[in-house]
Amino acid sequence: MRPHRSALFLLLAVTAVDSLIIVSTPLLLMKIIDDGILRDDMAVVTAIALVVAGLAVVDALAQLGQSYISGRIGQGVSHDLRVETFKHVQRQPMAFFTRTQIGLLASRLNGDVMLAQQALSTLLTSATSALTVVLVLAEMFYLSWLISLIAVGMLPLFVIPGIYVGRRLQRYSREQMQANGELGGIISERFNAGGAMLAKLYGRPREEADAFETRARTVREVGVVWTVYSRLSFIFMALLASLTTALVYGVGGGLVLNDVFQIGTLVALAALLGRLYGPITQLSAMQSNALTAMVSFDRLFEILDLKPLIEESPDAVALPAPDGGPAPEIEFEGVSFRYPRAGDVSLVSLESSALSPAEREKETAEVLHDLSFRAPAGKLTALVGPSGGGKTTTTHLVSRLYDPTSGTVRIDGHDLRDVTLDSLRDVVGVVSQDAHFYHDTIRANLLYARPEATERELLDACRSARIGDLVASLPSGLDTVVGDRGYRLSGGEKQRLALARLLLKAPSVVVLDEATAHLDSESEAAIQRALTIALRNRTSLVIAHRLSTIREADQILVIDGGRVRESGTHEELLAEGGLYAELYHTQFNRPGTNGTGPDGGGHAHEALVPTPVPGDGDLAARQPVVGGSLALGGTVPPGAGGDLVVRRQSEEH
Numbered sequence: 274m275r276p277h278r279s280a281l282f283l284l285l286a287v288t289a290v291d292s293l294i295i296v297s298t299p300l301l302l303m304k305i306i307d308d309g310i311l312r313d314d315m316a317v318v319t320a321i322a323l324v325v326a327g328l329a330v331v332d333a334l335a336q337l338g339q340s341y342i343s344g345r346i347g348q349g350v351s352h353d354l355r356v357e358t359f360k361h362v363q364r365q366p367m368a369f370f371t372r373t374q375i376g377l378l379a380s381r382l383n384g385d386v387m388l389a390q391q392a393l394s395t396l397l398t399s400a401t402s403a404l405t406v407v408l409v410l411a412e413m414f415y416l417s418w419l420i421s422l423i424a425v426g427m428l429p430l431f432v433i434p435g436i437y438v439g440r441r442l443q444r445y446s447r448e449q450m451q452a453n454g455e456l457g458g459i460i461s462e463r464f465n466a467g468g469a470m471l472a473k474l475y476g477r478p479r480e481e482a483d484a485f486e487t488r489a490r491t492v493r494e495v496g497v498v499w500t501v502y503s504r505l506s507f508i509f510m511a512l513l514a515s516l517t518t519a520l521v522y523g524v525g526g527g528l529v530l531n532d533v534f535q536i537g538t539l540v541a542l543a544a545l546l547g548r549l550y551g552p553i554t555q556l557s558a559m560q561s562n563a564l565t566a567m568v569s570f571d572r573l574f575e576i577l578d579l580k581p582l583i584e585e586s587p588d589a590v591a592l593p594a595p596d597g598g599p600a601p602e603i604e605f606e607g608v609s610f611r612y613p614r615a616g617d618v619s620l621v622s623l624e625s626s627a628l629s630p631a632e633r634e635k636e637t638a639e640v641l642h643d644l645s646f647r648a649p650a651g652k653l654t655a656l657v658g659p660s661g662g663g664k665t666t667t668t669h670l671v672s673r674l675y676d677p678t679s680g681t682v683r684i685d686g687h688d689l690r691d692v693t694l695d696s697l698r699d700v701v702g703v704v705s706q707d708a709h710f711y712h713d714t715i716r717a718n719l720l721y722a723r724p725e726a727t728e729r730e731l732l733d734a735c736r737s738a739r740i741g742d743l744v745a746s747l748p749s750g751l752d753t754v755v756g757d758r759g760y761r762l763s764g765g766e767k768q769r770l771a772l773a774r775l776l777l778k779a780p781s782v783v784v785l786d787e788a789t790a791h792l793d794s795e796s797e798a799a800i801q802r803a804l805t806i807a808l809r810n811r812t813s814l815v816i817a818h819r820l821s822t823i824r825e826a827d828q829i830l831v832i833d834g835g836r837v838r839e840s841g842t843h844e845e846l847l848a849e850g851g852l853y854a855e856l857y858h859t860q861f862n863r864p865g866t867n868g869t870g871p872d873g874g875g876h877a878h879e880a881l882v883p884t885p886v887p888g889d890g891d892l893a894a895r896q897p898v899v900g901g902s903l904a905l906g907g908t909v910p911p912g913a914g915g916d917l918v919v920r921r922q923s924e925e926h
């Protein structure tokens with residue numbers, strides 16, 4: 274509220290003007306009757322009537338001003354809240370997003386913020402009513418203490434039901450919001466492209482519609498009760514106001530007949546009564562508004578109170594920017610890791626099927642155990658190993674999606690917990706298996722990596738990533754909309770577009786999860802060449818699924834059961850005859866993984882020495898061959914199709 278202080282003062286000033294007009298009008302009416310009508314003085318009647326009319330216009334303007342200012346304050350607060358919550362959610366760790374149902378989160382950011390704002394605006398208007406009530410009561414006591422006492426005696430009848438109804442309304446508001454959020458959650462989960470596909474293939478539409486209806490019914494039931502309660506207070510107040518008016522006219526009429534005061538005073542008192550109960554009604558609604566606002570604020574603060582697990586240390590230093598200098602080394606030292614407990618990263622109310630409180634606090638199993646290795650600067654380190662061994666988890670720690678439970682991950686000798694998040698993002702580039710693109714143009718998706726990139730740089734990156742031809746063939750070129758609902762890119766095209774994005778970002782460390790999808794040899798070759806460029810001269814950690822990449826690696830780490838079981842080059846590990854050799858014979862050396870013969874040589878180069886993609890830039894393809902070792906496994910003789918042979922990145926410079 275602090276930033277809105279001046280608006281609050283303005284609101285107070287306008288309210289003061291409004292209140293003065295409200296109390297002066299009945300006095301003027303009294304004068305019109307007692308000094309004008311009863312004394313047959315037309316001049317007085319006309320003059321006072323004109324003043325009353327003028328004041329009415331000023332009052333209307335003051336009320337307009339009041340609504341505008343209180344609206345601005347309410348909207349201002351909700352704007353700040355919404356933006357703050359968005360920024361806070363951005364800072365949450367990945368674990369938060371893997372647990373949270375996005376529809377529920379969206380309902381907090383939209384629905385709750387809106388309700389909080391509405392309640393706050395009404396609350397401000399009601400608060401200003403307090404001033405009016407004080408002035409009106411003072412004037413009534415001045416005119417007749419007896420009538421005023423009757424009016425004041427009736428006040429508890431207005432206030433007590435307000436409190437009761439307010440409590441009920443608060444409870445139903447909370448239930449209604451939760452139920453609405455759940456409805457939104459179902460809609461966003463079932464009707465996004467992936468969810469809709471799953472439902473079509475496996476879903477039972479009737480059961481799904483029934484589940485939706487059950488929740489929709491809750492919204493309806495709670496909504497009906499809420500409406501009745503919110504009307505109830507107004508109906509009751511209106512009834513009481515009418516009864517009190519009757520009482521005042523009854524008692525006041527008697528006082529006029531007994532000449533205690535003139536009829537003008539009675540009319541003024543009745544008019545003041547009308548002006549008293551209006552603001553009092555607002556004041557008693559103030560409590561329920563305050564409570565409604567509290568519900569929404571509570572639900573927002575619940576998110577704001579969630580402490581992000583990954584935070585920048587106050588004296589964090591920047592990692593050296595990747596400006597073409599030597600790439601940094603990555604080092605894992607005694608790293609153990611377990612995924613955070615649900616209770617530490619998410620909120621029960623944002624999960625569609627929350628765990629029990631005991632389960633939420635239960636420690637998760639340790640996934641990485643005392644992992645130590647070095648990924649040498651500028652070299653390719655391949656991670657291989659059985660499924661669930663911890664390869665993906667290891668790469669998550671390099672981009673600091675998570676922090677190790679114990680031990681240290683370093684880049685360029687710096688503990689990642691001591692470097693700024695921005696500099697880490699600049700240094701580390703990640704390409705995941707199923708690269709995500711926003712529902713936007715190819716251009717916008719690429720510029721996301723480097724907003725200042727020129728058209729030429731965008732096209733160069735596409736060419737180097739072997740996606741240039743595809744982009745050129747699209748009717749709208751770079752302006753083709755991709756992503757969730759845009760142009761459907763194939764798996765291989767997506768990976769290459771993701772590589773183009775990576776090339777634009779030009780990080781010095783690359784973390785890559787190779788696609789496992791079976792690709793035809795042309796796509797495979799295109800990706801391989803794009804990769805060679807993307808990884809050149811960069812320190813790379815690649816979860817390798819293709820034999821070509823594995824054999825090209827300067828170092829292979831076999832990760833199994835959260836430990837490094839073996840490390841070495843392809844030849845060394847094969848010679849060892851351990852887990853790697855076993856994996857090689859059972860997994861990598863099968864057709865479709867681009868290794869063929871058990872000797873590992875054979876046609877391994879076939880996928881790497883493809884028919885050139887016509888016209889699709891050839892930065893990689895034209896690299897001269899430096900020695901026979903550049904052909905993977907040394908199977909392609911130097912010069913044989915030499916201009917197409919993929920070079921080992923470590924030998925580029």
Ligand SMILES: Nc1ncnc2c1ncn2[C@@H]1O[C@H](COP(=O)(O)OP(=O)(O)OP(=O)(O)O)[C@@H](O)[C@H]1O
Pocket residue numbers: 371612637640658659660661662663664665666667
């Ligand atoms: N978000 C998570 N929360 C809790 N446990 C997780 C989470 N993600 C992965 N795990 C667990 O961590 C272990 C290692 O998983 P990880 O994904 O790192 O293995 P991987 O070697 O990459 O497997 P794959 O090759 O199948 O992708 C697995 O037992 C997995 O169930």
